[in-house]
Amino acid sequence: MLRIAVPNKGSLSGPAADMLHEAGYQQRRESKELRIVDPNNEVEFFYLRPRDIAIYVSSGKLDIGITGRDLLVDSGADAEEILPLGFARSTFRFAAKPGTANGVADLKGRTIATSYEGIVAGHLADHGIDASVVHLDGAVETAIELGVAEVIADVVETGTSLRNAGLEIFGEPIMKSEAVVVRRVGAGPTEDAEPKVQQFLRRLQGVLVARTYVMMDYDCRAEHLERAVALTPGLESPTISPLHNEGWVAVRAMVPSKEAQRIMDDLYALGARAILTTAIHACRL
Numbered sequence: 561m562l563r564i565a566v567p568n569k570g571s572l573s574g575p576a577a578d579m580l581h582e583a584g585y586q587q588r589r590e591s592k593e594l595r596i597v598d599p600n601n602e603v604e605f606f607y608l609r610p611r612d613i614a615i616y617v618s619s620g621k622l623d624i625g626i627t628g629r630d631l632l633v634d635s636g637a638d639a640e641e642i643l644p645l646g647f648a649r650s651t652f653r654f655a656a657k658p659g660t661a662n663g664v665a666d667l668k669g670r671t672i673a674t675s676y677e678g679i680v681a682g683h684l685a686d687h688g689i690d691a692s693v694v695h696l697d698g699a700v701e702t703a704i705e706l707g708v709a710e711v712i713a714d715v716v717e718t719g720t721s722l723r724n725a726g727l728e729i730f731g732e733p734i735m736k737s738e739a740v741v742v743r744r745v746g747a748g749p750t751e752d753a754e755p756k757v758q759q760f761l762r763r764l765q766g767v768l769v770a771r772t773y774v775m776m777d778y779d780c781r782a783e784h785l786e787r788a789v790a791l792t793p794g795l796e797s798p799t800i801s802p803l804h805n806e807g808w809v810a811v812r813a814m815v816p817s818k819e820a821q822r823i824m825d826d827l828y829a830l831g832a833r834a835i836l837t838t839a840i841h842a843c844r845l
């Protein structure tokens with residue numbers, strides 16, 4: 561049975577459960593459940609603190625896990641990212657009162673509060689900067705107002721928390737994060753779990769594709785086909801079928817959902833008609 565770690569709380573938890581559900585896996589019904597077995601898929605899910613997931617996976621007791629890239633790096637665990645999942649996107653940034661710092665060089669001798677000590681210590685070492693790091697569990701933005709630190713390093717999504725605390729980002733982004741699937745470094749093809757791991761990854765990739773693409777169908781005159789196909793090249797190659805009306809063909813191709821409306825406008829301008837888009841519910845590429 562494949563053993564998978566899933567975030568039990570926080571920003572990663574809901575979207576991770578939604579993605580697993582879309583991929584056909586059974587998920588817990590109560591937010592207090594710590595583990596469930598999905599017998600049909602022969603998978604056992606362990607609901608763990610997101611910060612601990614890379615550590616469990618690196619121990620080899622769990623085959624794979626879903627966590628944040630920032631949490632993986634911060635943990636220093638012997639685990640690696642094998643699939644980015646596109647949700648819980650954030651950046652990790654330094655911030656301070658306006659006008660107090662411009663770049664990483666200004667951190668010398670300063671006190672930095674963060675929940676991600678591993679990332680901050682690594683970044684300071686990379687830049688050869690000597691500074692003190694204070695570990696706080698959360699609500700790090702308040703540390704400056706209360707005099708615990710002069711600078712913070714924290715997760716930023718919209719920037720609202722920083723603005724509300726009267727703080728400004730400075731310096732280059734320390735890292736970009738999103739939810740990722742992780743596994744133990746060195747785990748691989750010879751392991752018993754490998755076929756199940758690959759099947760799990762294919763299912764999640766299928767969800768990612770179904771979320772980002774739509775299927776587009778349209779009819780166009782054969783003489784416009786090359787220009788139409790240039791607009792809708794599909795993932796491999798579009799399907800072209802003859803129409804009963806001579807000189808017309810039907811085209812079917814996957815297109816990125818974000819671009820669907822623009823592509824429909826361009827196809828219409830080319831003379832294509834009966835342009836339809838439909839959602840993809842699931843796929844294997």
Ligand SMILES: Nc1ncnc2c1ncn2[C@@H]1O[C@H](COP(=O)(O)OP(=O)(O)OP(=O)(O)O)[C@@H](O)[C@H]1O
Nearest residue numbers: 569570571572610628629630648649650715717737
């Ligand atoms: N506002 C946010 N937007 C997007 N991702 C976020 C946000 N806050 C945290 N994350 C991401 O969630 C992961 C941290 O999860 P964790 O559960 O530790 O913190 P949290 O979501 O802030 O929950 P809490 O602080 O309530 O425990 C990291 O990968 C981080 O980048």
Ligand SMILES: O=P(O)(O)OC[C@H]1O[C@H](OP(=O)(O)OP(=O)(O)O)[C@H](O)[C@@H]1O
Nearest residue numbers: 698699700715716717718719720721722
């Ligand atoms: O840029 P924003 O959209 O404001 O999002 C970023 C904030 O969200 C998270 O905080 P959370 O609410 O989880 O509280 P915490 O700091 O206690 O973790 C994170 O730690 C930041 O503070």
Ligand SMILES: [Mg+2]
Nearest residue numbers: 570571698699
């Ligand atoms: Mg938080």
